[in-house]
Amino acid sequence: MRDRTRSYTTDLPRIGLPFLVNMRRRLTELSPGMQISCTTESGVLYTSRHADGYAMTINGVTRVIRTTITQAGYGIRQWYACPHCVKRVAKLYIGRKDIACRECWKLHYKSQSGDKLDRMRMSIRRQRYAIWGNNDLTNNLFNRPNLFPKPKGMRWETFNRRLARLMQYELAYWRAFSPVVERITGALKRKVSLI
Ligand SMILES: [Zn+2]
Structure with missing residues (x-):
């Protein structure tokens, strides 16, 4: 928290x-x-x-x-x-x-983009655990959810809908994740030029 x-x-x-x-x-x-x-x-x-x-x-x-x-x-x-x-x-x-x-x-130094990514990671975990539970497979964000099996007892229609929504959200997360590296580099450059 x-x-x-x-x-x-x-x-x-x-x-x-x-x-x-x-x-x-x-x-x-x-x-x-x-x-x-x-x-x-x-x-x-x-x-x-x-x-x-x-x-x-x-x-x-x-x-x-x-x-x-x-x-x-x-x-x-x-x-x-x-x-x-x-x-x-x-x-x-x-x-x-x-x-x-x-x-x-x-x-403290605040990284707003970091905060946003933290929230997105938490949301991904929440959505994953709601479908498959908390386990080694779902815990690792590098594992893509389209490889996770449909839980027993869940209707295919429900599963496909929730999976599609999660996949879309995870895609947005990885897109948001990569520019952060550039932003941190930018901040370092600005810092150096101030000195
Ligand atoms: Zn002081």
């Missing part, structure tokens, strides 16, 4: 490394003490320079955001340090009264 108390990364607005680059450039152009603001779903986020890095304020709560540097080829790359666990991160999540990394917020 899916745990409904989970929170997902998509639940909170986030700032990534492009935001950091942009923010640094804009703050360098401003005189000290000036702040920049941006509107997020959690409220207006104000950022200013601070002796130790940056100060970010959301709904009256201020966090000092330090940054950390790693070598990247001939240049350097700047990261956020989470104000709570101090770990180096590429994204910070903005809550209504706090700013922290994914782990500190206990956020």
